[in-house]
Amino acid sequence: MAAKKVVVVFGATGGQGGSVVKAILGDSKMKESWTVRGVTRDVSKPSAKALEEQGAETVAADLNDAATLKDAMKGAYAVFAVTNYWESKSADVEMKQGKAMADAAKEAGIQHYIWSSLLNVTELSKGALPKVKHFDSKAKIEDYVRSTGLPATFFLPGFYMSNLPGGMFRQAPPNNDWTLALPIPGSTPVPLLNTVGDTGKFVKGILLNREKTLGKRIYGATDYYTLDEMVKEFKEVFPEAGKTAKAAELPHQVFKDILGKTGLPEEAEEELLQNMRLMNEFGYYGGAKLDESxxxxxxKLTTWEEFMKSAPAFKDLK
Structure with missing residues (x-):
């Protein structure tokens, strides 16, 4: 019997990585030929123990310590690599981490490297939106991965559905109406992803279709939904609460002021504003279709309707 292929999953206790672990180990057919090595900073934490209960091996590694990355990848076939820009809020830190993972993978002879990437917004917008650093830094890491000659696929997660219920889509004064308030028109298309539920489904598809996906970008979203369509479905799912629900286009400064109240630095306010503008002005994926992905x-991917029905922020609605 052939030895199982090892897939190393970084961020295994997080949203994207955790989804990958679950998708592979929750599939009896996949488990016949694959095993998961989940990477986390502290293997003694309850979240790491939960991975082991699912059947994963856990290893400790630190993205800021290149030596630990090499150990984590030893003997593996595939790697799912992801970074968290918002932890350091530094493109330089993220770039360093991303390059260190790619270098370690190259050294370990990894046969399929899957990088959680995003588009370069500065390039896509021809300089009109130069401050979406958490996209640009991941795109530059993608460029670096390509330059190493690593056999790689690039997974580009869509807009997190989880950002909406109780966050951007919440009850707003003066009348407590459910309002989807963003600094873009209601006609703006947004590629929605149920990050925790569906990231792993895409990564599983990538692993099962290595030849077809090498060198390609896989766009991780269920579908494009406009803000107006999201609100319309909300009204259908929750007819009572949805009677007065609406999408509201916020003035740019108002959006930034709201973010400022959460304690975000001014630079991040502008970054997130430009992130929103990207969807309306240039397209989150630059207008790419989702069919090939x-x-x-x-x-089956999670629809916005299905996600709403299970969202804690909407649980008491009728």
Whole structure:
């Protein structure tokens, strides 16, 4: 019997990485030929123990310590690599981490490297939106991965559905109406992803279609939904609460002021504003269609309607 292929999953206790672990170990067919090595900073934490209960091996590694990355990848076939820009709020830190992972993977002879990437917004917008650092830094890491010659696929997660219920889509004064308030028109298309539920479905599809996906970008979203369509579905799912629900286009400064109240630095306020403007002015994926990315899937993706029905912020609505 052939030895199982090891896939190393970084950020295994986080949203994206945790989804990958669950998708592989929750699939009895996949488990016949694959095993998961979950990477976390502290293997003694309850979240790491929960990975072991699912059947994953856990290893400790630190993205800021290149030596630990090499150990984590030893003997592995594939790697799912992801960074968290918002932890340091530094593109330089993220770039360093991303390059260190790619270098370690190259040294370990990894056969399929999957990088959680995003588009370069400065380039896409021809300099009109130069401050979306958490996109640009991941795109530059993608460029670096390509330059190393690593056999790689690039997974580009869509807009997190989890950002909406109780966050951007909440009850607003003066009448407590449910309002989806963003600094873009209601007609703006947004590629929605149920990050925790569906990231792993895409990564599973990538692993099962190595030849087809090498060198490609896989766009991780269920579908494009306009803000108006999101509100319309909310009204249908929750007819009572949805009677007065609406999408509201916030003035740019008002949006930044709201972010400022959460304690975000001014630079991050502008970054997130430009992130929103990207969707309306240039397209989150630059107008790319999702059909090819969906063609590798074996599991059904979560719709916005399904996500709303399970969202804690909406649980008491009728």
């Amino acid at each position: 969906h063609s590798i899937l074996v599991d």
